[in-house]
C-alpha cells in the first residue's frame with residue numbers, strides 16, 4: 220500500500236483512506252452495519268490504516284462503529300474525525316468555538332473508545348470564530364496529547380492568509396476532488412503548496428458514478444442523499460459528461476484488469492502528489508475494488524486521455 224506522511228503523525232498513513240459517511244447509516248440508502256464492519260476489517264487486512272469519520276455522520280453512529288470495530292487494532296491505525304457541526308433541537312449550526320471544541324472532542328473520544336485522535340479536523344470554518352482562537356485551541360489539545368495532528372476541510376484560497384501563520388501545525392485539508400469534480404483543482408494545489416499540507420480528497424468516486432455501475436437511468440430513493448439535485452453528478456449535463464468519463468475509464472480498467480473505481484483512485488494519486496484518497500465504502504467488495512488502485516500504474520497516454528475527457 221502506498222503511504223503518505225502527515226505532519227504530527229508518528230507513522231505513515233495509507234494513501235487510500237476508508238470514508239465513514241455510510242457508517243453513519245443515514246442518507247446513503249440501504250446500509251448494513253455488519254457489512255460496514257466487515258469492510259473496515261478487510262480494509263485493515265489489505266493494508267489500509269487510515270479511517271475518516273466525523274461526529275456528524277449519523278450523529279455519532281459512524282464514530283461508534285469505527286471505535287468498536289477497530290478497537291483491537293487501535294495502535295496500528297490512524298483515525299481522522301471532524302468537529303464543527305453542532306446539532307441542537309433539530310437545527311444545524313457550524314461552530315468552531317473553543318467551548319464547543321471541548322464538548323465535541325470529549326464526545327468523539329468516548330464514541331471512538333480511545334484517548335487520542337490521530338487527525339482532528341475542522342469540518343468547515345464557521346466564519347465567526349477567529350482563526351487564531353480556533354488554531355490555538357487545537358494546538359493546546361495537540362500539546363496535551365488528545366490529538367496528534369490537525370486538519371481542516373472544505374477550504375477555499377481566501378482562507379489561506381489567515382491560516383499561513385499556523386502552517387507548521389496544519390497536516391492536511393479535505394476538499395472535493397475527482398475526475399467528475401475538478402472545479403477546485405487549482406485551489407487545492409495552491410492550498411497544498413501554501414500550507415505544505417496533504418490534500419485529502421472526498422467525493423473521489425463522484426459519490427459512486429465513477430465506479431461504472433450507474434447509467435443514464437440512475438435513480439435513488441428518498442432515503443439516499445443522492446436523490447437531491449445538489450448531488451449534481453447524477454443529473455442533467457453533468458451526468459452525461461460523467462458517463463462519457465466512465466466510458467473512457469472502462470478500457471483502461473480492462474487493460475489493467477482492475478475495476479473502474481480503481482482508475483478513479485489511481486488518477487487522483489497521480490495528479491495530486493502526496494494526496495490521500497478517501498472513498499466511502501459500504502462492503503468488503505467495494506473496499507477491495509478501490510484498493511486495486513495500488514496494483515498498477517497509469518501510462519502517460521492513459522492519464523492524458525482521462526485528463527482530456529474530464530477537463
Ligand SMILES: NC(=O)c1ccc[n+]([C@@H]2O[C@H](COP(=O)([O-])OP(=O)(O)OC[C@H]3O[C@@H](n4cnc5c(N)ncnc54)[C@H](OP(=O)(O)O)[C@@H]3O)[C@@H](O)[C@H]2O)c1
Nearest residue numbers: 238239240421422423424425426427430480498499505508
Ligand atoms: N469533509 C467533508 O465535508 C466531506 C464531505 C463528503 C465526504 N467526506 C468523506 O469522504 C468520504 C467519501 O466521499 P463521498 O461520501 O462523497 O463519496 P465517494 O467516495 O465518492 O462515493 C462513495 C459511494 O460510492 C459507492 N462505492 C464505493 N466504492 C464502490 C465500488 N468499488 N464499487 C461500486 N460502488 C462503490 C458507495 O455507494 P453505493 O454503493 O450506494 O453507490 C459509496 O457510498 C465520506 O465517507 C467521508 O468520509 C467528507
